[in-house]
Amino acid sequence: MYLEELSNAFGPSGCEDEVRQFLARTLRDKVDSLQADALGNLIAFKQGTGPEPRLKVMVDAHTDEVGFMITRIEKNGLLGFRAVGGIDDRMLMAKGVLVGPKRLPGVTVAPPIHLTKPEQREQVIKIDQLLIDIGADSDDKAKSLVSIGDYVTFDTRFQLLGSEGLRTAKGKAFDDRAGCAVAALLADEQYPVDLYLSFSAQEEVGLRGARVAAYRIQPDVAFALEGTVCDDTPKDRDVSPTTRLGQGPAITLMDRSFVADRRLVALLTETAEANGIPYQFKQPGVGSTDAGVIHLARAGVPSVAVAVPCRYIHAPVSMLSMNDFDHLVSLMRASLQALPEKWPGTGQR
């Protein structure tokens, strides 16, 4: 199951090798070509079956997850670390991690409650005060096992929580391994358009991979697939949950990084309605995605983003609904089929 393997794979921004190797092995017989570049992007090209001139469609999902980097080795063998990508410091205490190329298990240490004062427990421990313990009892021992610059992820295994109802799953890095899994599943079908599946690196540290991928591909339109904020836990006030689990793929109208092209939004909503696929709108103004850089490539690319809602993104373990996941696959497949009739021609309005 793609989502499971992708979720479990080790891939903080700048170290996505395991993720792209899995995708390359999986897709090499399903697409016409695979290309890699200096940023670590993997671009899979699938030629369309329609008549020329065919639309060039970029479907983007990012391979990286938020993680950490070892930045110092203390005399006592404990490891200092910093975040790669944005992570809430409050997530960091007392978690299991995997360190370095050997994927050594480690833990983020935290003082026992018995030995802390109430005032201390009011304070968030910042990342520069936290340490990882891999069991090394000296800096020499630690240096024989890890190096400064080694990457670290949370040690979380994927698990399906139910085969009925919401069919939820838990695992790490659903942002954006869910998007990667959806994109990979698109390769199973033929489309009338030329399809570029761009598995982009380094989204979490500044949308960097997608930027150069879009420059290279020069698409006519682009879809960014994401795992996005789902804040549907009970609240005191009647405010937006951003998205809700189980209500279908979430379409972005506007976020901090771009305003979606309304024609692509209409393509998605009309296709969903025609095929009985549920969908929702993500709360505008929240977050940023690769679409933010893709739409600004060269002379501009009409773009839209659509996502699987995920509770607890940028945390050690997230949750999504496989119903939403499956619906996004269906929605994207149907939309790519419908695109040529709906798209009024490149450039001009």
Added chain:
Amino acid sequence: MKELIKKLTETYGPSGHEEPIREVIRAEVEPLADEIRIDALGNLIAIKKGQGGGKKIMLAAHMDEIGVMISYVDDKGFLRAQPIGGLDLSTMAGGRVQFADGAIGVIAPEKRQEFRKEPELSKLFIDVGAADAQEAKKRLGQAASFVRPFADLGQRIVAKAFDDRIGCAVLIEVLRRLDVTPHEVYFVFSVQEEVGLRGARTGAYGLEPEVGIAVDITASADTPEAPKMAMKLGAGPCIKVMDGGMISHPGVKNLLIETAEANDIPYQLEVLAHGSTDAAAIQLARGGVAAGCVSLACRYYHTPSEMLDMADVENTVALLLATLQKTFEL
């Protein structure tokens, strides 16, 4: 020119939703230009081919205005909003917004005292007077602009969205009055400036100009307790030296200064700590563009009652026309 300015400022067009203002501007420039184009993100480009021997010049004014997007509709039919561009919260409470279909909404704070102490967008909501929540739900995802009618004070004018509809008006007027030029001039009415100079960035990449000049508003330091800056209303167009996003190409800056002096056009030099214009994006296109900006000093920018001086408007048009008359080297 006041009629044109009034029409432009009162037209709807928040960033990403510029179709209505684009149509209004298109109607103005189509009879005047040699060619009209609309590019992938929606920039409107009006081209004036020159006699030859000059440079490829991109003039930019942004069509979009700040506004809000409806991000949520609660169970009682009240709307919540996210910003489109940089908003001034202190002038929003009690104000009104307008949607693309003309509907009006009132912006209100949850608890007035609390809002006064700590203004936050999450403490504001919009009331469209819906009979029930169902009717209001259709507004989810819609964009609205602020609404205030244009006011003619004689020498001075007041409206919302002088930022940057005045720039659009100036460009239209320059295009109208420009008869002979050695340069190939691209009048670009750009989109999505307020949310990150996005239209100018892709537009400049597509056009590959040699020179880029934006026309936008800037702050004015002639009101009570204003921070110390050189710009004030009525002292002429501001030739931008630096702002929060760009240091003007010295050659472009000097060209504008020399042209103003040679033609007896009053001008001011502008150093602005914060804020940015399309010129900052144009400057970084491809291998780099010699970029600068001519600004109009504007009181109360990003509020529904911005104020300009008509002499500055006329002199800005004059300065740009004079600059386009002759060939130059930077």
Added chain:
Amino acid sequence: MDTVPLLKRLSEASGVSGYEHQVREIVREEFARHADEVRTDTLGSVIALKRGTAPEPRPAIMLATHMDEIGLIVSEMEEGFIHFQQVGGYDDRVLLGQEVVVHGRQDLPGIIGGRPPHVLPMAERKKPIPYDKLLIDVGLTPEELAAQVRVGDLITMNRQMVELQGGLASGKAMDNRVSVVAAAICLEKLGRMHHEWDAYAVATVQEEVGLKGAITSTFHLQPDLAIAIDVTFGKQPATPDEHTYELGQGPTIGCGPNFHPRLYEALVDAAKALEMSHQIEPAARVGGTDAVAMQVSREGIPTALVSIPLRSMHTPIETVSIKDVERTGRLLAHFISHLDGAFLDSLTWDPYENADEE
């Protein structure tokens, strides 16, 4: 090459972001001594090319060393005093009491002054003065000032470079003139070495205000490899240990998402081959140098960062070890001279590798 006199000339030259004219002249002259071709691009970056010996089309490496410095700019004048804005980021607290040069019609010496503590209420004496409440005094009447200075004129720190004990030097704009010197040393050494690749040394403009020269010059040159040379934080009190590096123990080499892992390893190997002191600088976040811009130019470029440790960054007394500057130039020359046709292939990952193993 005599490092100290060149460094002194560059440190004392004026070149605030966007107005790098004076330092540009020195850089052009210096790069021209060792390069085959020197030119200036639209934004003012200086591009020097030293051609390699491989047959065309030859791969190219670009070194970026920004030549702009942070400074101040005249924003308004009042009663004969100058109000200013910042160009780049000074800590407001280092400005009070500094001597400056206002580059008006002539270079005018000035003082950044504040009101004397004797006349201030106690509470005010204890707080730093924000820069927009500071004034520059050039000792002229309002009329004289208006004739000499206008809004938009640039202002630099008035500071001569000094040599300290232990082979250290201190002056203004060592960020990033030390790297320009390192690039000049590299070009000079390459002149005595055989190198297959083309080498571009680019003194970029406007790094301090948004990496602008790097963005545009890299787009223009389309190099196959990019290395930025910049400064990093030297060890000094009241700074976190893990972000700071010893002076005199060699340049740092950056590792992290901004840097191609194989290129990083190749530079570390080059330092080891030279038995050169060097330090590893992990960077979990992407930011702060021309390398950020170069890596994402066009279709992406394998990028690295070599940095010279420097104390008191963004003050007029920035301090470096001369040896570190020379080591940086030597390391890069050695690295460039060993680049061959196979190097680029060694950087790329083949998505079809191990295709038979499944």
